Amino acid sequence: MPFKKLHADIKEILESLEITTPTPFQSKSIPVIKSGANVFCTAPENSGKTTTLVLTTLHKLKCQEVGSAPRALVLVENSVKGLALHDEFIKHTKYDALRIYACDDREHIELLKSEIFEGVDVLIATPKTMNKLLLLEGVNTTQLKILSIDDAEFLVEKTAYAALMAITQSIHKCQYVLYSEKMDPILKRFESYFMQYAKTVSIK
Template sequence: MPFKKLHPHLQEKLEIQEITTPTAFQKKSIPLIKSGANVYCMAPKDSGKTTSLILTTIQKLKCEAVGDAPRAVVLVENKAKALELYDAFLKFTKHTTLRVYVGYEELHIDVQKSEIFMGTDILISTPKSMNKLFLLNGVHISHLKIFSIDDAEFLTQQSAYKAMMSIAQSMKKCQYVIYSEKMHPKLKRFESYFMEYPKTVTLK
């Protein structure tokens, strides 16, 4: 059972939210992501992909703050998705020292730089905003452990795809996990760039 092997804090939060049984997708994906592999996670809507993302990210960081630089990055399509995911993370990071920060294009880049500099563990961002942070040296990624992309279909759009490719070129080695409903040729193409030896979880 994937939940039984998670940090006790996460088990407690799942219990509070009355999530007692992993979905079929979570049974397949959580152990694989915990192993440290690069993973493509393909499953329909409401399969538990976002909860898997949150649990494995927090598990990777051992439920505690370390240093000032982000150790986990989550890429999302837009501001609305970023804020929604931020709220979802807070349900699990409450009563831990973990710091979650959310950035998006509408928030001035200098504000983002200064606030991230004050210390963050999990950075939620959009492709354009993240790319701009990298180009301006606004975020240090030397301690990055895991880079996840939620509902990654948006990366099939040319501007988002280009931003992601630029981000990947700035990155040092870390674990990548891509969540989407189905595999798209553009997502598959990432294998040639940063998704080294990926595993695939598919739930139809």
């Protein structure tokens, strides 16, 4: 059972939320993501993709804060989705052991920079904001272990696609996990760039 092999803190939270049985998608995807491979995850809505993203990120970071630079980055389509994802992380985090920060695009970039500088474990941002932060040297990517993209269909849009490509060029080495409902040819194209040797987990 995928949940049984997750960090003890996560299992405790899942029990308190009365989540005991993984969805078919979670059963299939969690072991592959935990292996450290780059993964394309495709499944319909309400398959448990977002929860999988949260659980595997927490597991990768061993549910503890370390240093000040982000060790996980989650890219989202917009700030509304980013703030909703932030709430999901908090729901699954024990005693706020990890510092989760969602960039709100409506805030001034200098404010985002100063708040990230205070120390973040999981950073949630749109590709545009993340790219802007990198250009202003407002975020350190040297400690990144995993980069996940939630509902990745938005990357077919040119500016989001270009921003993502710029972001990945500034990351030395990390695991990439991309979640979407369907595999768009544009998403598949990432295999030639940063998703080398990617595995695919698909539920219909």
